[in-house]
Amino acid sequence: xxxxGTQLAKQIADMQEEEAVKLARxxxxxxxxxxxxxxxxxxxxxxxxxxxxxxxxxxxELMLAGEMLKAIGDMAxxxxxxDTSSSKIAGTVVLGTVEGDLHDIGKNxxxxxxxxxxxxxxxxxxxxxxxxxxxxxxxxxxxxxxxxGFLTLAFDAMKKTVGxxxxxxxxxxxxxxxxxxQVDETIRNYTGADAFGLNAMEAVSLCKRWVPA
Amino acid sequence: MSVGSQATAASALYxxxxxxxxxxxxxxxxxxxxxxxxSHFWVAHYSGMTCREAMxxxxxxxxxxRKAVIxxxxxxxxxxxxxxxxxxxxxxLDYKQLxxxxxxxxSDNVPFQYLDAxxxxxxxxxxxxxxxxxFMLHKYMPRVAGALEPLSxxxxxxGVLHTRIIQSMETYAQPEVRRALETLIRxxxxxxxxxxxxxxxxxxxxxxxxxxxxxGTSHAPFDVAxxxxxxxxxxxxDLFRNKDKMLNLMERLTTLxxxxxxxxxxxxxxxxxxxxxxxxxxxxxxPKQFTTFxxxxxxxxxxxLIEAGIYPHVLWEGDCTSRLEVxxxxxxxxxxxxxxxxxxxxxxxxxxxxxxxxxxxxxxMLIAGTPNEVREYCKKLFDxxxxxxxxxxxxxxGIPDEAKPENVLAxxxxxxxxxx
Numbered sequence: 001x002x003x004x005g006t007q008l009a010k011q012i013a014d015m016q017e018e019e020a021v022k023l024a025r026x027x028x029x030x031x032x033x034x035x036x037x038x039x040x041x042x043x044x045x046x047x048x049x050x051x052x053x054x055x056x057x058x059x060x061e062l063m064l065a066g067e068m069l070k071a072i073g074d075m076a077x078x079x080x081x082x083d084t085s086s087s088k089i090a091g092t093v094v095l096g097t098v099e100g101d102l103h104d105i106g107k108n109x110x111x112x113x114x115x116x117x118x119x120x121x122x123x124x125x126x127x128x129x130x131x132x133x134x135x136x137x138x139x140x141x142x143x144x145x146x147x148x149g150f151l152t153l154a155f156d157a158m159k160k161t162v163g164x165x166x167x168x169x170x171x172x173x174x175x176x177x178x179x180x181x182q183v184d185e186t187i188r189n190y191t192g193a194d195a196f197g198l199n200a201m202e203a204v205s206l207c208k209r210w211v212p213a
Numbered sequence: 214m215s216v217g218s219q220a221t222a223a224s225a226l227y228x229x230x231x232x233x234x235x236x237x238x239x240x241x242x243x244x245x246x247x248x249x250x251x252s253h254f255w256v257a258h259y260s261g262m263t264c265r266e267a268m269x270x271x272x273x274x275x276x277x278x279r280k281a282v283i284x285x286x287x288x289x290x291x292x293x294x295x296x297x298x299x300x301x302x303x304x305x306l307d308y309k310q311l312x313x314x315x316x317x318x319x320s321d322n323v324p325f326q327y328l329d330a331x332x333x334x335x336x337x338x339x340x341x342x343x344x345x346x347x348f349m350l351h352k353y354m355p356r357v358a359g360a361l362e363p364l365s366x367x368x369x370x371x372g373v374l375h376t377r378i379i380q381s382m383e384t385y386a387q388p389e390v391r392r393a394l395e396t397l398i399r400x401x402x403x404x405x406x407x408x409x410x411x412x413x414x415x416x417x418x419x420x421x422x423x424x425x426x427x428x429g430t431s432h433a434p435f436d437v438a439x440x441x442x443x444x445x446x447x448x449x450x451d452l453f454r455n456k457d458k459m460l461n462l463m464e465r466l467t468t469l470x471x472x473x474x475x476x477x478x479x480x481x482x483x484x485x486x487x488x489x490x491x492x493x494x495x496x497x498x499x500p501k502q503f504t505t506f507x508x509x510x511x512x513x514x515x516x517x518l519i520e521a522g523i524y525p526h527v528l529w530e531g532d533c534t535s536r537l538e539v540x541x542x543x544x545x546x547x548x549x550x551x552x553x554x555x556x557x558x559x560x561x562x563x564x565x566x567x568x569x570x571x572x573x574x575x576x577x578m579l580i581a582g583t584p585n586e587v588r589e590y591c592k593k594l595f596d597x598x599x600x601x602x603x604x605x606x607x608x609x610x611g612i613p614d615e616a617k618p619e620n621v622l623a624x625x626x627x628x629x630x631x632x633x
Binding site for chain 2: 015017056057058059060061063064067100101102103104105127151152153155156181182183184186187189190198199
């Protein structure tokens with residue numbers, strides 16, 4: 001029974017930032033195994049993700065959880081001697097905000113939630129040129145590609161990106177999801193994507209459906 | 214028709230359109246379904262202009278707006294110049310809060326976009342709350358405009374008094390401050406040029422019988438804190454890390470925001486204000502966060518504007534269906550709630566006796582749908598949301614830049630057939 005590890009996971013999941021960071025510091029200072037400590041952090045993140053999916057947590061909680069994970073990770077990772085991070089990957093997702101659009105709040109939350117759920121996410125950032133998506137797909141062989149966009153100009157950029165993936169002969173092995181404030185079934189059909197989602201939970205459930213464990 | 218009788222007919226049309234709009238706002242049945250025309254770059258595209266041209270060419274933009282208003286015949290229209298035509302002024306100021314077409318990486322036909330960043334640090338709450346004007350002048354303006362960096366050197370007047378006021382004049386002759394002041398004057402002259410083109414176009418459209426739907430813009434306190442001061446990440450973290458400071462800041466903003474809004478609407482001689490909201494929607498904040506950090510402060514802003522005789526048009530971006538029971542707490546017949554993806558039928562149920570509803574033909578339909586689909590959607594809205602009045606037809610967040618003209622025309626034409 002590991003009381004401190006459990007307590008740390010609880011504090012993170014309950015948004016007690018100061019307490020959690022302080023406890024993690026104390027644990028590492030007293031020689032606690034950093035790999036084990038990060039495992040408790042992952043447990044906490046799973047709980048945060050679950051509370052988000054259940055409508056108890058919202059964007060501010062995800063943001064704070066991400067900050068706590070980063071702060072504790074920055075303390076623990078230098079202490080890890082060999083790379084033991086190669087835990088099982090659920091699947092690979094290439095994700096980015098399409099060309100011309102500079103918005104990233106939604107995309108970042110999707111990245112965060114997919115990572116919590118064990119996916120390897122290649123986040124290409126904002127205003128991503130069509131060619132960059134195609135190159136990244138060739139390089140990383142993802143099962144899923146996520147195209148994000150907040151503005152209506154993104155509809156055409158999404159359509160062109162899907163077209164370019166098809167022209168490069170890469171379409172049949174991947175699923176494409178689009179997301180953003182204004183997408184719907186009409187735009188899914190317009191862009192040629194396989195599905196659309198309005199929030200990060202929908203992105204996670206699409207990826208889980210498309211990439212069975 | 215003689216010139217005189219044309220003017221009389223236009224004036225009668227103006228009155229009729231205004232009455233139609235006010236009937237809807239005050240929750241009465243108008244003669245027919247009113248419409249408002251609101252868009253950013255659609256009018257430019259409709260006239261074959263790029264986004265960049267719309268931001269830089271005041272006269273061509275005015276011609277494009279005139280054409281759109283005359284073709285669509287809405288019952289009121291929202292200004293476009295004030296929300297897009299500031300390219301030359303931003304160049305003069307070396308403006309940093311926006312990325313715009315033809316500037317840095319964006320191509321000429323992409324709309325301008327706001328850069329989400331921290332413009333006030335978490336250590337600066339007290340400073341802002343104690344002296345917002347001083348903070349804006351000494352710190353904020355230098356951060357958002359490169360040419361205004363020397364304003365940070367202006368005297369701290371609350372502590373500079375009596376003969377020190379006279380001595381402080383030397384600041385204004387320092388080379389870099391002088392350059393900043395000269396830049397301010399040039400930027401001011403550029404805005405005057407834009408304003409004069411806009412005012413002339415307003416008058417021309419008024420003479421053709423078209424009223425304005427907005428005489429100023431206002432904000433929700435949390436949006437100001439999150440969008441313009443702390444940045445989205447800073448604001449979200451502050452809900453935990455600096456909760457009391459955030460609440461104090463918003464208390465201050467609750468007084469400051471309506472003061473500015475009332476002043477701009479009164480100066481323009483109007484009675485309506487546009488308030489686009491960014492952080493109120495479902496999914497962003499929890500219900501508890503919404504009723505702690507967003508709604509109470511915003512409700513006070515609304516009440517202050519309403520008390521001053523101003524009708525707010527509140528654009529609730531995204532889906533706000535779960536907020537309806539909370540946000541209905543405003544005086545009846547004084548507010549317009551403009552919805553994007555909120556369930557319009559639930560909105561009607563919740564708000565029918567308090568708030569006029571505006572919206573919400575989806576952007577996707579106007580861009581990728583057909584005129585028939587648009588007409589069917591509008592018919593459903595009119596039949597259910599329009600029942601008994603209290604409804605204004607508009608697109609979800611205004612006409613999207615890429616909307617097909619035939620779809621937009623179908624929407625405005627259809628409304629004319631929706632007679633009560």
